[in-house]
Amino acid sequence: MICKCALLFAATGLFAQPDSRSSGLDRVAQVATVMIDGDTCRRIQTPRSAQYLLQKDARDPWKASDNFDVNDEAFIETKKTLMRLARLCPEACDVNLWMPVPSDPPRIQILIRNVHEMSQFWTWGELHQEMPPEMKRVLDTGARVTVSRRPGMISVLAPVYDSVGDIVCLVEVVSLAAPDPRENVK
Amino acid sequence: MSDVRIYHSLICPAAALAVACVCAGASLTALPEYFRPDPFGAIVEPDRTAGAATATESVLETARAAYASCHLVATIPEGGHYDLELQPFPATSGIQAELYREWFHYLPSRKGYFSDALIPIQPPYRSQLPEPDNRIPKQTVQAFWLDVWVPRTAEPGAYQTTAVLRSGAKTVRMLVKLKVLTAIVPSEGAVAIDHNSYGTSWLADQYPALAKRLGANFFTSDEFFELIHAYHRIFYEHRGVFHQLGYGHAGKVGPEFAPLLEGSGKGKHIADWTLFDRHYGPLFDGSAFAGTHRGRSPIPFVYLPINPEWPASFLWWGEPGYEREFVNVVSEMERHFREKGWTATRFELFFNHKKRYKGFPWDGDEVRFARDYSYFKEYARLLKQAVPADSPVKFVFRADVSWTMERQFKELAGIVNFWVCGGGEFGWNPGAPKLLKDRGDIVWIYGGTPPITEPGSHLTTDVLRPWLWGIDGFVHWQTAAPGEDPWFHSDGGGEALVYPGDRFGIEAPVASIRLKIQRNAVQDITLLDSFRRAIKGERLTAEVARRFNDTALDEWWTPRPRLADRNPEDVSNADYEDELPKSPKFAGLDSAAWQRVHNYTLQLAREAQ
Numbered sequence: 001m002i003c004k005c006a007l008l009f010a011a012t013g014l015f016a017q018p019d020s021r022s023s024g025l026d027r028v029a030q031v032a033t034v035m036i037d038g039d040t041c042r043r044i045q046t047p048r049s050a051q052y053l054l055q056k057d058a059r060d061p062w063k064a065s066d067n068f069d070v071n072d073e074a075f076i077e078t079k080k081t082l083m084r085l086a087r088l089c090p091e092a093c094d095v096n097l098w099m100p101v102p103s104d105p106p107r108i109q110i111l112i113r114n115v116h117e118m119s120q121f122w123t124w125g126e127l128h129q130e131m132p133p134e135m136k137r138v139l140d141t142g143a144r145v146t147v148s149r150r151p152g153m154i155s156v157l158a159p160v161y162d163s164v165g166d167i168v169c170l171v172e173v174v175s176l177a178a179p180d181p182r183e184n185v186k
Numbered sequence: 187m188s189d190v191r192i193y194h195s196l197i198c199p200a201a202a203l204a205v206a207c208v209c210a211g212a213s214l215t216a217l218p219e220y221f222r223p224d225p226f227g228a229i230v231e232p233d234r235t236a237g238a239a240t241a242t243e244s245v246l247e248t249a250r251a252a253y254a255s256c257h258l259v260a261t262i263p264e265g266g267h268y269d270l271e272l273q274p275f276p277a278t279s280g281i282q283a284e285l286y287r288e289w290f291h292y293l294p295s296r297k298g299y300f301s302d303a304l305i306p307i308q309p310p311y312r313s314q315l316p317e318p319d320n321r322i323p324k325q326t327v328q329a330f331w332l333d334v335w336v337p338r339t340a341e342p343g344a345y346q347t348t349a350v351l352r353s354g355a356k357t358v359r360m361l362v363k364l365k366v367l368t369a370i371v372p373s374e375g376a377v378a379i380d381h382n383s384y385g386t387s388w389l390a391d392q393y394p395a396l397a398k399r400l401g402a403n404f405f406t407s408d409e410f411f412e413l414i415h416a417y418h419r420i421f422y423e424h425r426g427v428f429h430q431l432g433y434g435h436a437g438k439v440g441p442e443f444a445p446l447l448e449g450s451g452k453g454k455h456i457a458d459w460t461l462f463d464r465h466y467g468p469l470f471d472g473s474a475f476a477g478t479h480r481g482r483s484p485i486p487f488v489y490l491p492i493n494p495e496w497p498a499s500f501l502w503w504g505e506p507g508y509e510r511e512f513v514n515v516v517s518e519m520e521r522h523f524r525e526k527g528w529t530a531t532r533f534e535l536f537f538n539h540k541k542r543y544k545g546f547p548w549d550g551d552e553v554r555f556a557r558d559y560s561y562f563k564e565y566a567r568l569l570k571q572a573v574p575a576d577s578p579v580k581f582v583f584r585a586d587v588s589w590t591m592e593r594q595f596k597e598l599a600g601i602v603n604f605w606v607c608g609g610g611e612f613g614w615n616p617g618a619p620k621l622l623k624d625r626g627d628i629v630w631i632y633g634g635t636p637p638i639t640e641p642g643s644h645l646t647t648d649v650l651r652p653w654l655w656g657i658d659g660f661v662h663w664q665t666a667a668p669g670e671d672p673w674f675h676s677d678g679g680g681e682a683l684v685y686p687g688d689r690f691g692i693e694a695p696v697a698s699i700r701l702k703i704q705r706n707a708v709q710d711i712t713l714l715d716s717f718r719r720a721i722k723g724e725r726l727t728a729e730v731a732r733r734f735n736d737t738a739l740d741e742w743w744t745p746r747p748r749l750a751d752r753n754p755e756d757v758s759n760a761d762y763e764d765e766l767p768k769s770p771k772f773a774g775l776d777s778a779a780w781q782r783v784h785n786y787t788l789q790l791a792r793e794a795q
């Protein structure tokens with residue numbers, strides 16, 4: 001009986017140790033690299049919105065965010081894929097999409113988030129932010145990178161390719177050992 | 187309806203007397219509600235106006251079913267121990283005096299103190315100056331807020347009681363005179379003043395002692411739900427409405443804001459109502475308000491947890507499964523509400539998300555891009571399928587609108603029936619109230635909360651404006667976020683009208699002076715509104731506007747700016763700044779502005795006797 005329960009709990013991730021959690025998330029990240037269409041990802045943000053993204057106006061601090069806009073079709077297609085990928089995780093997880101922003105020094109924006117509001121990198125409310133070195137490594141090398149900065153939280157970063165073989169963006173497959181059901185409900 | 191009758195022409199002798207008392211030792215004086223004292227005996231700079239000074243007795247006048255208020259100012263130049271006593275009004279009158287100690291918040295940005303939070307006290311109150319917990323060096327004055335509740339059953343007439351201050355060997359007394367008029371303030375407010383907030387995680391932060399005591403059980407404890415109800419209660423008792431949005435920008439729903447769901451597609455259903463019913467049951471049946479002066483009453487409005495990810499998964503958006511999940515679950519909700527008899531509250535289908543937060547591809551809040559309207563049309567269709575046409579449960583479709591307001595009024599007619607409008611844009615649409623009200627829509631405007639550094643009268647503009655415009659209410663978009671340290675490093679309280687009582691051992695919010703000023707203004711407007719039958723046309727509103735800030739009714743609307751006829755996608759906040767006029771009659775409003783409206787209200791009430 002005890003063995004059966006242990007197996008059951010292990011299968012549902014309740015007893016998952018960081019290593020097994022990491023490997024579970026890594027497998028999802030690996031699938032994400034295969035499944036997510038980088039060409040579609042490129043089309044998510046509208047060109048007009050991209051023009052505004054880095055604009056700063058002392059008289060209108062919300063200029064970039066007020067003009068943030070996406071192409072519904074590309075967004076929805078990609079988001080649905082991210083949501084399906086999240087269903088492969090051994091426990092509650094989010095699969096977020098991150099897109100580099102052409103800038104010097106390099107910046108990056110989270111482009112699609114998901115229902116558990118989890119990320120180890122997103123500063124809540126930021127339209128774009130400094131490129132974390134771990135993300136730069138993924139974009140430069142194509143390697144998958146596992147990150148555990150925040151206690152209990154594990155993210156696996158993986159590249160997303162377009163049809164010519166270039167790395168376009170990356171996914172963050174992220175889970176938290178003890179999710180807070182109220183965090184970021186705001 | 188209070189009136190600290192300290193007419194300007196009579197104030198100087200009284201002030202001189204007050205000063206004389208100070209020189210001789212402890213003194214007890216009174217100030218009208220709009221003149222906030224500081225901890226050293228002066229009136230705070232934004233409230234200073236001609237004739238603003240203390241008086242040696244308080245003369246309050248009020249209609250029934252209402253509060254009358256003023257400041258009591260205890261001055262002890264040499265400091266030290268004191269006690270303040272307030273004798274009760276005759277028990278048979280039902281009139282109740284409620285006393286609060288005023289907290290002096292230190293504002294680093296002003297390098298000074300402003301009173302706002304009100305800590306309930308039971309007289310006799312014994313303490314010392316400087317007040318130990320407020321920690322103000324050389325403090326010589328402690329201010330108290332006096333609320334006098336006059337029930338509708340009170341006999342009209344004159345009453346009085348006495349406040350007594352004892353310090354060392356000295357005892358000083360001050361008369362508190364109260365005149366109760368025949369008029370009764372209607373229980374239904376003439377305008378709804380709404381107080382918005384987001385989620386519940388902040389409750390653990392603002393109530394650390396309670397959270398520590400309850401540990402991991404905090405969010406499922408009776409105390410947690412009681413705390414939520416206490417927030418509703420304090421706003422209700424102050425003639426307001428409280429909203430808590432229960433989901434995030436990517437669709438995460440707080441557990442107590444929605445029933446627990448199970449299954450997927452055609453099998454998706456509500457599995458457990460427990461937390462939802464503990465949260466909302468006492469609010470929807472009104473029992474959470476038993477024991478308040480206003481009596482039990484269901485909350486008039488509530489956000490539903492519906493968002494693009496709840497109850498239907500966005501994974502199925504555009505597919506039959508989305509409609510199936512949405513309609514099945516919302517139908518179950520309608521049935522549950524109907525069976526419980528929760529038919530007085532308006533359940534709001536409301537989308538707060540914005541695409542900038544990267545959860546969904548369209549803006550639910552403040553739509554800027556016209557193609558996003560199609561989502562509203564689809565949700566209206568789904569809601570219509572889910573809710574029987576003859577349901578007694580009141581579902582409404584709410585939209586908070588700004589950039590493309592005028593176009594939404596047209597394109598979403600019959601779809602959205604509850605509009606919460608940016609005040610700036612609404613201000614150049616003088617035809618909008620009639621357009622929307624004629625088709626039965628609810629119309630509110632929204633804005634911020636004037637900080638404590640502004641005269642209290644600024645807050646009353648938000649009470650007056652919807653009434654003058656003939657619409658239904660005003661929303662303060664955030665009212666429960668007083669900042670990290672509101673006590674000793676206040677940020678001005680621009681996102682708070684209540685404060686956590688935790689540091690005073692109170693497991694509930696405490697009110698602010700601004701909330702009380704707002705409540706008293708709502709009382710006045712509600713009583714004024716009842717005079718519409720006697721004073722026809724615009725005479726009543728025109729006179730109120732004139733007394734408030736010497737304006738004609740037209741001056742409350744703004745000329746249509748050029749930006750209104752440009753593509754909203756090309757308009758920026760800076761354009762608003764450039765093109766919207768700034769009238770000194772509004773920006774430079776004096777602290778006594780509402781006192782003039784209040785005096786007019788009392789005059790009409792007396793004439794009606």
